[in-house]
Amino acid sequence: MVDIIVVGSGPAGLSAAITARMRGKSVTIIGNSSAESGLAKAAEIGNYPGLPGLSGAELSGKMLMHAVGMGAEHVTGRVTTILPVGRELSVSYGSEIATGASLILATGVVQSSVFPGEAELLGRGVSYCATCDGMLYKGKKVCVVCLSPDAEEEANFLESIGCRVTRLKTKKIKVNGEDKVTSVTADGNELECDGVFILRATIAPTALLPGLETDKGHIKVDRAMKTNIPGVFAAGDCTGTPYQVAKAAGEGQIAVLSAVEYLAHR
Numbered sequence: 001m002v003d004i005i006v007v008g009s010g011p012a013g014l015s016a017a018i019t020a021r022m023r024g025k026s027v028t029i030i031g032n033s034s035a036e037s038g039l040a041k042a043a044e045i046g047n048y049p050g051l052p053g054l055s056g057a058e059l060s061g062k063m064l065m066h067a068v069g070m071g072a073e074h075v076t077g078r079v080t081t082i083l084p085v086g087r088e089l090s091v092s093y094g095s096e097i098a099t100g101a102s103l104i105l106a107t108g109v110v111q112s113s114v115f116p117g118e119a120e121l122l123g124r125g126v127s128y129c130a131t132c133d134g135m136l137y138k139g140k141k142v143c144v145v146c147l148s149p150d151a152e153e154e155a156n157f158l159e160s161i162g163c164r165v166t167r168l169k170t171k172k173i174k175v176n177g178e179d180k181v182t183s184v185t186a187d188g189n190e191l192e193c194d195g196v197f198i199l200r201a202t203i204a205p206t207a208l209l210p211g212l213e214t215d216k217g218h219i220k221v222d223r224a225m226k227t228n229i230p231g232v233f234a235a236g237d238c239t240g241t242p243y244q245v246a247k248a249a250g251e252g253q254i255a256v257l258s259a260v261e262y263l264a265h266r
C-alpha cells in the first residue's frame with residue numbers, strides 16, 4: 001500500500017506527486033497516456049510562469065520527468081473504480097488494483113462524447129478554452145458551440161477581443177478541415193471559420209467514486225481541496241474553472257499538503 005495514489009498524470013497530478021516526494025511520502029500516479037491528453041495537443045503554453053514557449057507536450061514531459069525523478073511511481077492505465085475499504089482506498093485500473101492510504105483525483109475535464117472532426121483537429125482550430133486561445137483568432141471568424149452555462153460569457157469575451165463570433169446552440173455539429181479547421185457544419189449548414197470553441201458542461205467522475213459530491217458538474221472541494229469523502233482530495237480542471245495549467249499545479253500542491261496532514265492524523 002502506498003501513502004498517496006494520484007489519479008491522472010496532468011499538471012495537477014504531477015505537481016501533487018512532486019510535493020508528495022518532497023514530504024517523504026510514497027506515491028503512485030495512475031494516468032492515461034499523456035500523449036492522449038488535451039494538454040499534449042496544445043501548440044504552445046504561453047502563460048505558465050518561468051517556462052514560456054514550451055508546447056503542451058514538452059511541458060507535460062518535463063513535469064513527468066520531474067515527478068519520476070523524485071521517486072514517484074508512474075503507471076499508465078485508465079482507472080475504472082475507486083472503493084473505500086475500511087480506512088484504505090482500493091483503485092482498479094485495467095486488470096490491476098492499487099491500494100492507498102489517501103487519494104488525489106486529478107482527472108481533468110472529462111468529455112462525454114466528441115463531434116466528428118473534433119478530436120482530429122484539437123489544437124488546430126478546435127479549442128475548449130476562450131481565455132487560452134482567443135487571441136489566436138483576433139480579427140478572424142470563429143464559431144462558438146454554446147453547451148455550458150458560462151458559454152455566453154466566453155463568447156462575449158471573444159467578441160470583446162475582436163473575434164468575429166457565430167454562436168451555435170445545436171449538438172448536431174461536424175468540424176471540417178484537413179490540417180486545420182476551415183468550417184463547421186451545424187444542423188446541415190456549412191459555416192466557414194478559422195476556429196471553433198466547443199464549450200461543454202463538465203462531467204465530474206462521480207461514476208468513478210460513488211458518493212462523491214459535485215457542484216455544477218465539478219468535484220466539490222473546500223480551500224484545502226478536500227472532497228466529502230475522508231482521505232480523498234481533488235485538484236485541477238476537475239474541480240472547476242479556470243482551466244489553466246498554473247491553477248492545476250497550485251491545486252495539486254494544496255491537495256497533497258492536505259493529504260499529508262490527513263495521513264499524520266489518520
Ligand SMILES: Cc1cc2nc3c(=O)[nH]c(=O)nc-3n(C[C@H](O)[C@H](O)[C@H](O)COP(=O)(O)OP(=O)(O)OC[C@H]3O[C@@H](n4cnc5c(N)ncnc54)[C@H](O)[C@@H]3O)c2cc1C
Nearest residue numbers: 008010011012032037038042079108236237243244245248
Ligand atoms: C488545446 C489546448 C490548449 C490549452 N492551452 C492552455 C494555455 O495556453 N495555458 C493554460 O494555462 N492552459 C491551457 N490549456 C488548459 C490546460 O491544458 C489544463 O488546464 C491543464 O492541463 C489541467 O490540468 P489537470 O491536471 O487538471 O488535467 P489534465 O491535464 O486534463 O490531466 C488529467 C489527466 O487525467 C487523465 N484521466 C482522466 N480520467 C482518468 C482515469 N479514469 N484514469 C486514468 N487517467 C485519467 C486524463 O486522460 C489526463 O491525462 C489548454 C488545453 C488545451 C486542450
